[in-house]
Amino acid sequence: MRLRSFQRGLRIGAIAFAILTYLILIGLPTRLGVVAMPVLALLTALIFWVALRGGKSKQALAYRAPAPLLLTGATAGLVAGLLTAALIAGFARLLAAGVNVQPYLDKIVPMNIAALYGVMPGAVVTGDLPAWSWLWQAILLTLAGIVGVLLVLSERALRQRTWSTGGTLRWLTILLPFILLTFVIWLGNPDVTLGGNNRGTLRLLAAMAAIGSALFALRAARPGREQRVLALLLLLGLAYLPFTLDQFQNSVMGIVFIFVMMGLGLNIVVGFAGLLDLGYVAFFAIGAYVYAFLSAPFASPAFSALLTSLGIPADGPLISFWAAIPITMLTAGLGGVLLGIPVLRLRGDYLAIVTLGFGEIIRLFMLNMSDLTNGPRGLLNVAPPYLFGYSLGNPRDIFILALLGAGVIAFAAYRLDGSRLGRAWIAMREDEDVAQATGVNLVQTKLLAFAIGALFAGLAGQLYAARQTNIFPDNFTLFVSVDTLSLVIVGGMGSIPGVVLGALALKGLPEVLRGIDEYRIVTFAALLVVMMIVRPEGILPSTRRRRELHDIGGPASESAALEPALPSDYRTLDGGKP
Amino acid sequence: MRNSRHFVLLVVLLLGLLAGCTAPAPATTEQQAPAAAPAAAQPAAAQPAGNQVVIAPGQPIRIGGSFALTGPIPDPGKDIRQAAEIAIDELNAAGGVEGFLFELVAEDGACSGDQGTVVGNKFAADPTIVAVTGGTCSGETIGLKPILLKARIPFVSPSATNPDVVSADCDVCNRVALSDALQGEVDADFVFNTLGLKKVAAMHDNSDYGKGLAEIFQNAFTKLGGEVSSFEGVQVGDTDFRAALAKIGANQPELVYFGGYSTEAALIAQQMRESAGLENAKFMSVDGAYTQQYLQAAGAAAEGTYMSFVAGDAQAEKLAAFTEAYVAKFGVEPSQLGPFHGQSHDSVIVIADAIKRTAQVDSAGNLVIDREALIKAIRATAGLEGITGTLTCDAMGECGAGGVQIFIVENGEFKQIAGFGLE
């Protein structure tokens, strides 16, 4: 038993060391400054906590007796500490010897290493480091190991007590959006100095959290009058948001809700009908470009020449934003049908690559057909929407329009979900052959899924073009499709509130994370992977999907709903049973 | 219910984290804001309060920066950001403005119009941002343009060369980079008249920058009476251009002209040597490829290739001092990363110089910068000594100094053989 604990400690220590090495290599200490080592130790303590508790279930926690746990934790900490100290000392030696490490490892500069020792960069260059400094790192990380153990033990103590907070928690969940909304409004007061230079970002995060928590609140409310009243109040709050947020926050919210529109459309194709579409950006692009042609015909050489030859003046918008809506949507829908026809017989991953190709083809056409699309230099001066001569081009109005658009699409999707067509989609998603045998017209059903999904993306594209007022082929890369698909899945496939939450998380959070600019993408990517491991059904899964996973999870219990269909060998860091 | 508990926890944690990490509030306020500094402290407020930035003592003068830190060309973006930081350091070492120091607020414009819009809105929403340096790419800058125009925040772009970046109706738009139009024409003239070549091929990387240059070159070259035998595009990120080169080679051009950045330029220079019909053709590329990276990546194939670059008078000492500071701070030669560090430095000093001429200290010791006056002051920049030459802004906002220089690679180094500054 003791040997086992020791071995486990060695392994956890090695894993922690690998993560620490990564953090040092990407230059985190340089950012942190003198507190680098304590902060890293704190992070390591959290890693130890996760690693030591093993699995997520109560059983895994209950297994661990305090003494072996302490042995494991201390060993892990000591191992990580000694290895890290050796690594840093090695780098410091190299730098002191005047070796330029940077051409090989970009972030290993004196500043980085000095931060880990808590000294000035000059000391590293001259090799003037305290002799016993390795002890400092080893002790800190061993402490981290012990803190990790304490965290596990205290968590267990907390868990073993029975909590009867159901009612309070429910009310807290319902109240949270209102508390956050009040916070947002209070932060908007110019006298408030909370958050300093980052006040705007803090407020953005709070506003996003308010919308997100509103979705949870709706779910927590009892169906019936309670839910209806709450929905009404929350809608009022949401409607007030654009008027209290500032330009930056509104512009981020605008893009978030444009992606909600996209996500809702893709949700129909992927979530309802089960057709994996990786080229969804194509319809977004079609919507944007069609609106750009209609509102700024002068930007496109070929199109303006055509109009002029027909005797139509091409120096201003042809039709208004509102009149353009049916045209862009229908064009995009037609695109959906055109894509749908050749892929009718394809399944699963074949479909994925063909749709991906379709998306790329549309982008490459926009890039290369310079006469029509002005190539990489894009179409400039697209008109914003106008209402009674008043321009709706500012971020606030675009946010409102995106909210309205998302609302309309959400309603349509909700109705479709319960309709006969919706049930046909589900039947098709579950098994095409059986669906066909029971009389579902696969051709019609599939084409309708593509077409309706495309209609919504076209609308989103039009709004996007009106928001940007300049569009370039680079705005329509594969990554837009990938982002949209990710937000649908992160939110919970087939779930309409899930899409909103997914868009907030995937398009909104990166803007909040702007402060850590160069670490933005790795953070996002790591979160994506962790999210899939911890909660593969999405943050807010649809009831149907939750029930499906519930059934797979075995006997109905509260924890089974939380732990989706994961195999029993799920233990990320720990590996074996104790 | 479980879900919501986690969520509540997460929200509380995140909010706490953000609030905890943030800096103490600056006392910087905008006079237009309803609850701004007490009116008593502002005697100048007699006139209808202009659009001013008021900076309390001890607070920095904040200059926004939109840089392409991610996206297709992170290397030049990083170079431009670091050069801007060096420029800020220089200005602060020289005492700033009336004792007020500068601060660079760097944001990632990601070289896309999309992110440019978000960054623009972020700056516009922040009343403490005085001016903006950036964006790196033309698309990004065109995204910034309408928003900053509305917010009355002037910007100076170091590297957006697309002719559309500045326009007659935009008084806040300025740039230090020279418009592509100039470079493409000088290049065509050099190839046709100096080298005496009549049949060339043009290639580009399908970016607004590269394709724009290649088109301008093509038009100018055809106008001079030459023949452009092929016009082909490649994609950034591709590494095998042999198929395109074989197609170009079938027409036997005497020179290949490439509009784009250094990685693709180096690959083309190298793969040309292995393509039928191009073994003896010459290669020429543009300022985006004028880097050490090009020389390293192309190796022996770089020998004898031509490169055009936009630069000013010989500002050798200034450049040397700048490079020294840059290497000391970032541990890498600026030319390793990208070509636009000089322009980036200069766009910051154009802004700083205009601020120096506009800013006033009021009776309470605050630094007051009038936005409209600053916009005019940038346009009035004249005879400012920068790294790229003597900077003078014209009525359109073109502040770039110098002209086009042509280099040839000899023994692994660029050697100027024609163009501006060579008599």
Add this chain to the structure above:
Amino acid sequence: MTSTIRSSTSYRVRRQAATTRWVVRGLGLIGLALLVWRVVTVGLAESYPLSFWISQALNGLVLGGVYALVALGYTLVYGILLMINFAHGEVMMIGAFTGVFALQFFTALGWMSGPTTMVVLALLLIAAAGMLGSIVTGVTLERVAYRPLRGAPRLVPLISAIGASLFLQYSVLLVFGVSPRTYTRPPLLEGGFRVGDVFVPYTGVIIFVLSLLLMLALYLIVQRTKLGKAMRAVAEDKGTAALMGIDVDRVIVFTFILSAALAGAAGVMLGFHNTVVKFNSGFVPGLKAFTAAVLGGIGNIPGAMVGALLLGLIEAIGPSALGIPTEYKDIIAFSVLVIVLIFRPSGLLGEVVSEKKA
């Protein structure tokens, strides 16, 4: 939709489906005819010399050889786990990075300028280093990002893979910096030989021959060894394979090792061929190789090879044959993919896996 629930209409629905199939095939035929017509009237009319076509075909074969090695990685993993390893291109990129560091190391030791045997030995060691780098990445990826997701709905591992792909790309950017790394070719690999008017670079020949050899080795491993047999069994049915005493986890790890090793070799070879490696230089080849794997029938090993060589050829010859700019090469590649899939919905050789469901 009005009559779909009445079972008497089921026959009509089926007939409708059959009609649609023929309509779609008709459209495919028209597309094909248009392509052929374009080739005959425009491409061939442009009168390129024969040597031009040969050298383009050689370019295509080299490209196809590299795609094949990467495509095999997609196909192997797909065959066993039914998941698209979206990060496979990045696995190749990391192999190329490891290779370039090994190259720098041997250059510093002076091996690269030594006698020929020394250089060849160094080159082999560099390739081994690249493969090792890829293997470590691939196995870690499997352990951290994919294994916990086994049994989850199919899209979940795909999203995880997309996350992993981004994470690897930008981690490399952060750790090694933005500057591209250069493969300095030893004089041995520099240049090429000439057959008539056709120039054949040495690196091209080596890549093509080596990829054929590696493919052959893979084929033998899968068909002739015990582990290969286990792999095939797991691909057929995981549960039954486990009942037969096969350690499924070990087989999956072995699959990742194989696919990563091939990708690493491809990365190093591509490095020597094109000389530059960057943090994002795995993405485009990865996408192309994935296309190739689907073209040949994903999950099918000979299919991946055929698909990749075909895709390479199409990319190289297509634009010239159709008489359009090379920018459109990806459009041509994807159009061919669509046309092939119209006639063979599970790829050129891919009957085996297509009916299987996750």
